[in-house]
Amino acid sequence: MTSIAEEQILNALKTVKDPDLHRDIVSLGFIKDLKVEGGTVDFTIELTTPACPVRDQLKQECESKVRALPGVKEVRVEMTSSTRGRSRFESATVLPGVRNIIAVASGKGGVGKSTVAANLALALAKTGAQVGLLDCDIYGPSMPLMFGLVGRQPEVTADEKILPLKAHGIRLMSIGFLATEKAPIIWRGPMVHQIIQQFLTRVEWGELDYLILDLPPGTGDAQLTLTQSAPLSGAVIVTTPQEVSLIDARKGLQMFQKVNVPVLGLIENMSYFKCPDCGHVAHIFSGGGGEKMSEELGVPLLGQIPIDSAVVETGDQGTPIVAAKPEGQTAKIYQIIAGAIAAQMSIVNMKGGPAGPVNIKWETKKS
Numbered sequence: 385m386t387s388i389a390e391e392q393i394l395n396a397l398k399t400v401k402d403p404d405l406h407r408d409i410v411s412l413g414f415i416k417d418l419k420v421e422g423g424t425v426d427f428t429i430e431l432t433t434p435a436c437p438v439r440d441q442l443k444q445e446c447e448s449k450v451r452a453l454p455g456v457k458e459v460r461v462e463m464t465s466s467t468r469g470r471s472r473f474e475s476a477t478v479l480p481g482v483r484n485i486i487a488v489a490s491g492k493g494g495v496g497k498s499t500v501a502a503n504l505a506l507a508l509a510k511t512g513a514q515v516g517l518l519d520c521d522i523y524g525p526s527m528p529l530m531f532g533l534v535g536r537q538p539e540v541t542a543d544e545k546i547l548p549l550k551a552h553g554i555r556l557m558s559i560g561f562l563a564t565e566k567a568p569i570i571w572r573g574p575m576v577h578q579i580i581q582q583f584l585t586r587v588e589w590g591e592l593d594y595l596i597l598d599l600p601p602g603t604g605d606a607q608l609t610l611t612q613s614a615p616l617s618g619a620v621i622v623t624t625p626q627e628v629s630l631i632d633a634r635k636g637l638q639m640f641q642k643v644n645v646p647v648l649g650l651i652e653n654m655s656y657f658k659c660p661d662c663g664h665v666a667h668i669f670s671g672g673g674g675e676k677m678s679e680e681l682g683v684p685l686l687g688q689i690p691i692d693s694a695v696v697e698t699g700d701q702g703t704p705i706v707a708a709k710p711e712g713q714t715a716k717i718y719q720i721i722a723g724a725i726a727a728q729m730s731i732v733n734m735k736g737g738p739a740g741p742v743n744i745k746w747e748t749k750k751s
């Protein structure tokens with residue numbers, strides 16, 4: 385029986401390119417466990433993230449390229465992933481075990497940052513990734529309400545480690561789990577820094593592919609401290625279509641550029657309203673702002689999320705829309721955006737990350 389040479393198969397697979405990384409999948413190291421037995425070819429494609437948006441496309445392309453080789457009767461492809469991230473992350477003193485730390489920020493308040501952060505975390509988790517969500521908004525924590533966890537407190541282990549709470553398959557931490565509802569939270573600047581340090585050093589996150597940080601609004605000292613305290617891999621800026629919001633978003637972008645954190649892209653929230661009855665699309669705020677800004681600043685527009693009353697309802701009821709209505713249009717848009725973020729993160733990591741701020745000395749001392 386003639387057997388096909390492995391080299392022939394690899395040559396065929398070399399013609400398949402990852403459209404985001406712009407390199408062939410063999411030289412990227414994606415092909416594992418190649419086995420040829422008679423006319424049957426088995427191999428595994430190991431992607432850089434479970435949230436890869438071109439997963440099915442790559443699988444089909446590989447299958448058809450190999451099937452076209454003379455002598456091949458059957459092709460069996462297994463898809464798997466090993467999320468790339470910070471190099472030497474296991475030995476990192478801050479957040480060991482966390483491969484990618486992504487901040488969700490905006491210059492202006494109320495644009496939907498917390499909603500976006502929560503739903504993105506859920507959308508990434510739906511792809512099979514291990515995800516954590518850290519609510520860094522000390523003054524106005526949103527996560528306890530959004531996840532129906534008001535009044536819940538995290539467990540603290542004998543060695544003083546704080547265990548994150550779990551909801552809908554993600555791990556969560558918020559100052560709202562540590563402060564009582566009635567006591568007003570009045571933190572002074574240095575205390576904010578200390579609390580964030582505790583979140584970064586004392587919370588037992590375990591192994592995570594992505595840790596999403598919901599930042600407080602603005603680009604002031606508190607935000608700057610935050611961007612310098614966490615070894616950020618990348619940032620996403622949330623904006624709404626109005627010009628006034630874009631001016632603030634631009635400030636957010638510049639803040640990350642200043643500390644060398646790559647901005648993975650923009651998300652335009654409340655972009656348009658689609659009438660559920662007639663399907664008419666209305667741009668309630670003047671449209672196209674996100675697109676314009678993306679062009680002007682050379683950062684990708686990762687997606688546009690419509691105004692959807694179900695976003696508010698589900699958020700208030702303790703189950704964000706991606707978990708509450710996974711088949712709905714808004715959840716699907718979130719899923720696409722999560723894929724785009726994961727792809728952007730992979731691109732940054734493949735370029736020789738880690739992409740964290742290089743000019744910052746991390747404070748690792750426990751307080």
Ligand SMILES: Nc1ncnc2c1ncn2[C@@H]1O[C@H](COP(=O)(O)OP(=O)(O)OP(=O)(O)O)[C@@H](O)[C@H]1O
Nearest residue numbers: 493494495496497498499601654690691692695696
């Ligand atoms: N796409 C959307 N459609 C409709 N309502 C939305 C949408 N996105 C967010 N909202 C609503 O807008 C309000 C503000 O959202 P959110 O709290 O996420 O904003 P934020 O930017 O985190 O605010 P802050 O600056 O106070 O932290 C919430 O009531 C939320 O449910």
Ligand SMILES: [Mg+2]
Nearest residue numbers: 497498521526
């Ligand atoms: Mg918020």
